[in-house]
Amino acid sequence: MRTLILLLALIAGGAHAQQKPEDRAGAYPNRPVRIVVMVPAGGSVDSVTRAMAYPMSQHIGVSIVVDNRAGGTGTIALNILRQSAPDGYTLLSAGNTIIVTGVLGKVPFDLTTALEPVVQMTSGAYVVTVNAALPVSSLKELATYAKSKPNALSYGSPGIGSIIHLGTEQLAQALGGLRIVHVPYKGNSFAIVDLLAGRIELLLAAAGVANHIKSGKLKALAVTSRHRMQAFPDLPTLAEAGVQNVVLENAYGLYAPAGVPRTVVSTLNREVTLAMNSPEVRDKISADGAEPTAPHAASEFKASFIAQYQQWKRFIKTSNIALE
Numbered sequence: 001m002r003t004l005i006l007l008l009a010l011i012a013g014g015a016h017a018q019q020k021p022e023d024r025a026g027a028y029p030n031r032p033v034r035i036v037v038m039v040p041a042g043g044s045v046d047s048v049t050r051a052m053a054y055p056m057s058q059h060i061g062v063s064i065v066v067d068n069r070a071g072g073t074g075t076i077a078l079n080i081l082r083q084s085a086p087d088g089y090t091l092l093s094a095g096n097t098i099i100v101t102g103v104l105g106k107v108p109f110d111l112t113t114a115l116e117p118v119v120q121m122t123s124g125a126y127v128v129t130v131n132a133a134l135p136v137s138s139l140k141e142l143a144t145y146a147k148s149k150p151n152a153l154s155y156g157s158p159g160i161g162s163i164i165h166l167g168t169e170q171l172a173q174a175l176g177g178l179r180i181v182h183v184p185y186k187g188n189s190f191a192i193v194d195l196l197a198g199r200i201e202l203l204l205a206a207a208g209v210a211n212h213i214k215s216g217k218l219k220a221l222a223v224t225s226r227h228r229m230q231a232f233p234d235l236p237t238l239a240e241a242g243v244q245n246v247v248l249e250n251a252y253g254l255y256a257p258a259g260v261p262r263t264v265v266s267t268l269n270r271e272v273t274l275a276m277n278s279p280e281v282r283d284k285i286s287a288d289g290a291e292p293t294a295p296h297a298a299s300e301f302k303a304s305f306i307a308q309y310q311q312w313k314r315f316i317k318t319s320n321i322a323l324e
Contacts, residue, residue, distance in 0.1 A: 038077035056275035086259035116215040124250040125225030126204040130316030155202035224248035
């Protein structure tokens with residue numbers, strides 16, 4: 001697969017090189033492309049976007065400007081995209097947390113019709129992580145221990161209504177209706193500090209906690225993906241650990257405003273995929289446990305986006321979780 005991708009890149013690169021400036025005058029893209037990022041500079045989505053933007057800009061022959069617009073749990077960035085012309089020159093790079101933002105009605109429009117999912121850039125998951133002092137070493141033991149001590153254990157999240165908050169509640173229900181206390185933080189980095197200190201016992205964390213796990217300061221019980229993660233090859237998936245029908249992705253994607261021409265979507269899908277699967281980008285994002293997504297059609301990404309949207313909509317409606 002990697003050889004095929006590189007071959008496609010060489011062919012496409014040759015085609016670009018043979019084009020004269022006047023030939024590109026009416027082609028897409030022929031001016032700078034702006035990618036709005038819904039997190040501050042240095043955040044995981046930002047880092048992945050910047051890693052992808054440089055090789056992509058070199059290949060397509062126009063500059064790519066990364067514009068950080070954090071705040072409002074992503075609503076600021078979403079509104080910018082919503083108000084932009086559907087011409088492919090303003091895009092949004094975001095995690096799948098925007099799905100929950102839409103389901104909770106934090107923006108006055110339907111994300112499934114206002115956005116055009118272009119390409120999934122990365123595939124990743126969360127690690128079910130506990131404080132090292134907790135006397136459990138598997139999800140089964142965690143469930144048994146938590147049931148013996150209702151409301152004695154607490155878990156962190158980057159805020160009420162975040163995908164980690166809802167995902168942990170979904171996991172707690174799947175483990176037999178565990179009664180554990182939610183402690184919201186301003187970000188998962190703050191929750192990790194308290195997890196290490198023993199002030200909370202449980203956290204769904206990104207792969208960046210690998211060093212704490214290797215040092216023995218934290219324990220990892222499972223990963224929330226469909227398949228085992230390269231960063232944690234020895235950790236079981238939730239399904240392997242006995243928890244069926246619960247999958248929680250930590251994936252980043254690129255979106256355009258609804259109405260963008262299909263030719264533009266196809267071009268972006270191809271160019272982003274080539275950039276993400278280049279060796280230099282693979283190496284940069286692997287430190288955070290992220291993996292570039294295999295080549296796929298924009299229609300596949302859109303179908304997955306809508307399916308996840310409906311899944312979270314059903315869960316929030318039936319779970320009676322307090323979101324205020």
